[in-house]
Amino acid sequence: xxxxxxxxxxxxxxxxxxxxxxxxxxxxxxxxxxxxxxxxxxxxxxxxxxxxxxxxxxxxxxxxxxxxxxxxxxxxxxxxxxxxxxxxxxxxxxxxxxxxxxxxxxxxxxxxxxxxxxxxxxxxxxxxxxxxxxxxxxxxxxxxxxxxxxxxxxxxxxxxxxxxxxxxxxxxxxxxxxxxxxxxxxxxxxxxxxxxxxxxxxxxxxxxxxxxxxxxxxxxxxxxxxxxxxxxxxxxxxxxxxxxxxxxxxxxxxxxxxxxxxxxxxxxxxxxxxxxxxxxxxxxxx
Amino acid sequence: xxxxxxxxxxxxxxxxxxxxxxxxxxxxxxxxxxxxxxxxxxxxxxxxxxxxxxxxxxxxxxxxxxxxxxxxxxxxxxxxxxxxxxxxxxxxxxxxxxxxxxxxxxxxxxxxxxxxxxxxxxxxxxxxxxxxxxxxxxxxxxxxxxxxxxxxxxxxxxxxxxxxxxxxxxxxxxxxxxxxxxxxxxxxxxxxxxxxxxxxxxxxxxxxxxxxxxxxxxxxxxxxxxxxxxxxxxxxxxxxxxxxxxxxxxxxxxxxxxxxxxxxxxxxxxxxxxxxxxxxxxxxxxxxxxxxxxxxxxxxxxxxxxx
Numbered sequence: 001x002x003x004x005x006x007x008x009x010x011x012x013x014x015x016x017x018x019x020x021x022x023x024x025x026x027x028x029x030x031x032x033x034x035x036x037x038x039x040x041x042x043x044x045x046x047x048x049x050x051x052x053x054x055x056x057x058x059x060x061x062x063x064x065x066x067x068x069x070x071x072x073x074x075x076x077x078x079x080x081x082x083x084x085x086x087x088x089x090x091x092x093x094x095x096x097x098x099x100x101x102x103x104x105x106x107x108x109x110x111x112x113x114x115x116x117x118x119x120x121x122x123x124x125x126x127x128x129x130x131x132x133x134x135x136x137x138x139x140x141x142x143x144x145x146x147x148x149x150x151x152x153x154x155x156x157x158x159x160x161x162x163x164x165x166x167x168x169x170x171x172x173x174x175x176x177x178x179x180x181x182x183x184x185x186x187x188x189x190x191x192x193x194x195x196x197x198x199x200x201x202x203x204x205x206x207x208x209x210x211x212x213x214x215x216x217x218x219x220x221x222x223x224x225x226x227x228x229x230x231x232x233x234x235x236x237x238x239x240x241x242x243x244x245x246x247x248x249x250x251x252x253x254x255x256x257x258x259x260x261x262x263x264x265x266x267x268x269x270x271x272x273x274x275x276x277x278x279x280x281x282x283x284x285x286x
Numbered sequence: 287x288x289x290x291x292x293x294x295x296x297x298x299x300x301x302x303x304x305x306x307x308x309x310x311x312x313x314x315x316x317x318x319x320x321x322x323x324x325x326x327x328x329x330x331x332x333x334x335x336x337x338x339x340x341x342x343x344x345x346x347x348x349x350x351x352x353x354x355x356x357x358x359x360x361x362x363x364x365x366x367x368x369x370x371x372x373x374x375x376x377x378x379x380x381x382x383x384x385x386x387x388x389x390x391x392x393x394x395x396x397x398x399x400x401x402x403x404x405x406x407x408x409x410x411x412x413x414x415x416x417x418x419x420x421x422x423x424x425x426x427x428x429x430x431x432x433x434x435x436x437x438x439x440x441x442x443x444x445x446x447x448x449x450x451x452x453x454x455x456x457x458x459x460x461x462x463x464x465x466x467x468x469x470x471x472x473x474x475x476x477x478x479x480x481x482x483x484x485x486x487x488x489x490x491x492x493x494x495x496x497x498x499x500x501x502x503x504x505x506x507x508x509x510x511x512x513x514x515x516x517x518x519x520x521x522x523x524x525x526x527x528x529x530x531x532x533x534x535x536x537x538x539x540x541x542x543x544x545x546x547x548x549x550x551x552x553x554x555x556x557x558x559x560x561x562x563x564x565x566x567x568x569x570x571x572x573x574x575x576x577x578x579x580x581x582x583x584x585x586x587x588x589x590x591x592x593x
Contacts, residue, residue, distance in 0.1 A: 031386050078566045086565045088323070088386060089516055096513065097558030104551050210509060214394040221387060253405065260398035267391045271384060272374055 005127035009199050011239055012134025013192045016141045018219040018231035020188035023145050025217075026225035026281070027154070028181040029161030033213040034075065034091035035189055037098050038068040040208035042190025044108055047117040047197040052107075057120035061194030068190025069183040071098075076182045080175050087178075095210065102205045113204035120198040130199045137195065141188055146228040148184075157181060158226075211260065218263045222270050224277030233278050238263065290424045292543075297425050299542025302500070303535040304434035308441065308493035309511055310518035310534040311527060312486040318462045318525045319482040325389040326367050327515065329396030330487060331508035334360040335494040336400050339411055339503075352411075356491045364483035367392060373476070393509065400505035408502030415500060434496045441492060442531060445485070449527075454481055462525065514557065520564050523571020533572065 021035045042064030049055035049063055079090035102108045109115065121129050148154050160167045160177055168174055197203055215238070223234025242259050250258060270277060309331070316324040337359045341352035371392065375384050417430035449455040460468040461478035469475055497503065497511065518537055522530030537560060544556045564572075 025383065029381070029383065031383055033390065078562060085323070085382070086569060089520065090562065090565055092513060092516070093558045093561035096510070097555055097561075100552075100554050100558070210506075211394065211397075214391060217387060217391070225383075254402065257398045257401035261395060261402060264391050264395035264398060268371075268388065268395065271388050271391075272371065275378070275380065275384060 002127045005131040007239065007243070008131035009127070009134045009195070011235060012131070012136070012138035013196055014216070014219065014235045014239060015135070015138030015232060016188055016192035016195075017216050018223070018235050019138075019142050019145050019228075020185040020192075021216050022220045022223075022225060022227075022231045023148070023188075024181055024185040026220060026227070026230070027145075027149050027157050027161065028178065028185075030178055030182060031085070031088040032076070032091035032182065033088070033210065033217070034072075034095040035186070035216055036208040036210075036212035037095040038072055038186035038189040039193040039196070039212075040098070040102065040203075040205070041068040041071050042193025043197040043203050043208075044102065044114065044193075045190070046194035047114050047203055048107065050118050050120070050198070051114075051116060054118075057194075057198050061191055061198070064194040064197075065187045065190035068193070069187030072182045072186030073179055076179055077175075080178050092210075095213070099205055099209060102208075108205075109203070111205065113202055115202045117197050117201040117203070119201060130195070134195050134199070137191065142228060142232060144188075149228070161226075214260070214267075215263060218267045220277075221267050222277055224279035224281060226281035227277070227279045230277050230279040230281075237278075293423075294425050295542050295545070296539065297427065297431065299539040300535065301428075301431035301434050302542065303538035304438040305493040305496040305500075305511075306514050306518065306534040306538050307438050307531045308489045308496070309515040310522075310530050311442070311445065312489035312493070313512065313515035314519040314522065314524075314527050314530040315482055315486055315489075317519055318527060319458050320368075320372070320479050321462075321465075322372065322385060323389070323516075324486070325386065325512070326364075326371075326392040327486065327490060328508040328512040329393035330360050330364055330367075331490045331494050331511060332393075332396045332400050332505060333363045334487070334491040335411075335498050335503050335508070336404060336505075338491070338495060338498065339404075339409060342411055353491065353495060356495070357488050360491050361484045361487035363396075364487045365480055368479050368483050372479070393512075397505045397509070404505065406504060408504050408507075410502050411495065411498035415502075417499075430496075430500060434500075437492055437496065441489065442528070446528070448485075454478075458482060510554070513561070517557065517561050517564060521560075521568060521572050523573065526571060529571065 017035065017039060024030050024032060024035070042061070045064035045067045046057075046060040049060040050057065055063070075090055075094040076087060079086045103111050119126065149157065156167070156172065156177060160172070160174055164174055219234035219238050220231050221234070222237060223232065224230030241262060242255075245255075245258070245262070248258075309327075313324060313327055316322055316327070334356050338352040338356040341347050341355050342349065347355075367389075371388050372385065375388060417428040419426050419428050421427075447455075449459055457468070457473045458478050458481060460471070460473050461475045465475045468478075493511075494503075494508075497507075514534065514537065518534035519530045521533035521537070522528075537557070540560070541553055541556055544553055548556070
């Protein structure tokens with residue numbers, strides 16, 4: 001049962017990550033791959049606040065979300081002011097640079113990782129409670145993003161993605177819209193990081209590297225970019241896939257790259273054969 | 287007392303710049319001709335290294351054969367990316383986002399395949415990376431340094447001659463300047479893209495050979511190396527190949543000298559700091575005051591080619 005609950009905790013976390021990433025890349029059309037580093041900022045902030053200052057879980061998780069949002073502004077503002085494509089380059093540098101800091105400073109535990117994070121919830125139903133919290137957060141985030149994109153601000157976001165110049169001509173501050181989208185998406189990723197930290201009680205820098213970007217990207221692309229339901233389907237499909245191939249009984253050292261190969265092949269196939277993903281957006285992404 | 291140390295750091299940094307220059311040229315050439323941020327280059331670099339590694343260590347063939355096979359396999363991978371991937375996306379008039387995802391995921395796929403086949407232990411091309419050393423005016427100069435500088439210099443000269451005097455090279459420049467106009471004159475842009483990928487494969491393979499005989503490589507190492515090429519391309523100014531190469535040398539020297547002021551474990555961070563400075567202060571590349579290009583080359587927006 002604990003195993004199923006662990007899968008459900010992960011499902012909730014990845015729902016938040018993929019949906020918030022879809023807001024950035026699918027609805028906003030902003031090319032950034034640094035999403036896992038905001039997830040990391042949230043996780044490390046929450047973990048460190050709990051370890052060093054004994055901050056309770058909820059304020060620690062919220063602080064992680066806020067710090068992730070602030071960090072995204074610091075990353076995106078200089079890049080977006082110059083030109084959209086530079087955001088991608090800046091995001092790669094930001095992700096790798098911050099990971100290197102995490103790996104090399106002592107207070108984050110360095111390469112060995114951060115351990116001894118307090119459990120926040122104890123008792124026999126700990127895993128089930130975490131699963132409920134994580135899935136609830138996931139559903140809330142999906143609904144929040146659906147609400148945002150269906151409202152007036154959502155119309156502006158998609159208009160910016162479809163024709164930025166036209167939106168500029170209408171007098172809209174495109175830079176501000178982009179920074180806000182990134183901050184909201186990254187802040188939500190930070191919240192997911194906080195949940196992860198308190199559930200697993202251990203963080204390692206390798207969990208937040210560029211390969212993690214590929215996993216989240218896979219969920220969004222396969223599910224369908226620019227749709228509320230797409231990332232949900234992508235998340236469950238990609239979390240289910242590793243379970244489906246466990247019958248092969250491959251050793252862990254082989255299993256991890258094998259999963260990666262499957263994910264990447266799926267993305268490439270979808271990009272070349274069905275770029276709109278399983279759930280097609282109203283305006284197809286070609 | 288300090289001067290010999292500074293000179294030694296300069297020399298070592300200059301020699302190490304050799305492979306960075308080769309990676310940067312490969313990246314910048316695709317940006318210039320295909321007008322694409324080719325993140326698939328990391329995958330091509332991984333293929334180049336592990337092909338040579340397999341031929342040298344498992345087949346025990348000579349180095350020259352390993353290099354030629356490495357170039358052939360890398361070029362084939364590049365042509366596959368262009369032919370079956372990018373051409374499909376171009377035909378479909380896909381957004382920049384799709385090109386970016388395709389090239390990035392291709393590199394990730396190659397990294398996973400290499401992990402699957404070779405594991406995650408760092409490896410070098412040869413069992414030893416030591417190179418004979420001679421002391422010249424108090425500076426330690428290795429055979430590797432001289433080989434690296436010679437290979438890079440000859441490659442750069444060959445590329446310049448190819449672009450200036452060979453018909454295919456001139457076609458590359460024409461397509462880079464204006465693909466649509468070049469097509470009107472009967473130049474095939476698709477062929478130019480394939481030639482650009484083939485040249486990038488040669489430079490990637492040379493770079494990985496030099497790097498793999500100097501340091502250990504993991505399946506994910508090419509991703510870090512490619513970032514250097516991206517910064518060099520940005521700093522040199524998109525469309526300016528040899529300025530990008532010069533930028534790569536400067537970056538390598540800055541990184542080398544940084545050991546004087548910061549611990550070596552933070553050297554990589556200097557690079558990322560540079561990235562932000564370049565994006566904010568020199569988004570169109572760094573130009574020396576009063577410097578004018580002999581021929582005006584438009585700076586292409588690094589997106590997919592529209593031809």
